[in-house]
Amino acid sequence: MEPVVGATPKVVRSESEWREILTPKEYAVLRDAGTEPAWVGEYTDTKTEGVYECRACGAELFRSETKFDSHCGWPSFFSPLAGDAVILREDRGHGMVRTEVLCATCHSHLGHVFEGEGYDTPTDQRYCINSVSLRLVESTGGPAD
Structure with a gap:
């Protein structure tokens, strides 16, 4: 994976360390x-x-309140948790220009964001994110939620 220009991740591990803690998928x-x-x-x-x-x-990257049914085959969100939760960078792979979404903390690939597709969302954006990049921490329903 190409480094993010001008940014240092807060979580840094060697590729062998990443391989130890992540499944092959x-x-x-x-x-x-x-x-x-x-x-x-x-x-x-x-x-x-x-x-x-x-x-x-x-x-923390996304809240369930921003998840919507885009019927594209991957989880879709109209906004990240906060503007600094993700990093966006140009992706010219696969013969097209897209905007890649990375975790701002460790610079891991999450998916891509698309704009102007006409979804009825507040941002008209679709953060198309791989499930395998995420882990859902369910709300407990307590006063802190």
């Missing part, structure tokens, strides 16, 4: 910028309330 997506097949991810259709964390480092 997680490593292929998070560290090698792969994409899991459509419609197979555990969070594609999830309606559970909670916070979606980076599976590599545990940083």
Whole structure:
């Protein structure tokens, strides 16, 4: 994976350390910028309330309130948890220009963001994120939620 220009991740591990803590599938997506097949991810259709964390480092990335049904085959969100939760960079791979989404904390690949597709969301953005890049921490329903 190419380094992010001008940014140092808060969580730094060697590639061998990443391989020790991630499954081969997680490593292929998070560290090698792969994409899991459509419609197979555990969070594609999830309606559970909670916070979606980076599976590599545990940083909070998205809230369930921003998840919506885009029917694209991957979990979709209209906004990250906070502007500094993710890093966006140009991706010219696969013969097209897209905007890649990375975890700001560890610089792991999460997916891509698309704009202007006409979804009825507050931002008209679709953060198309691989399920394998995320871990859902369900809300407990307590006063802190």
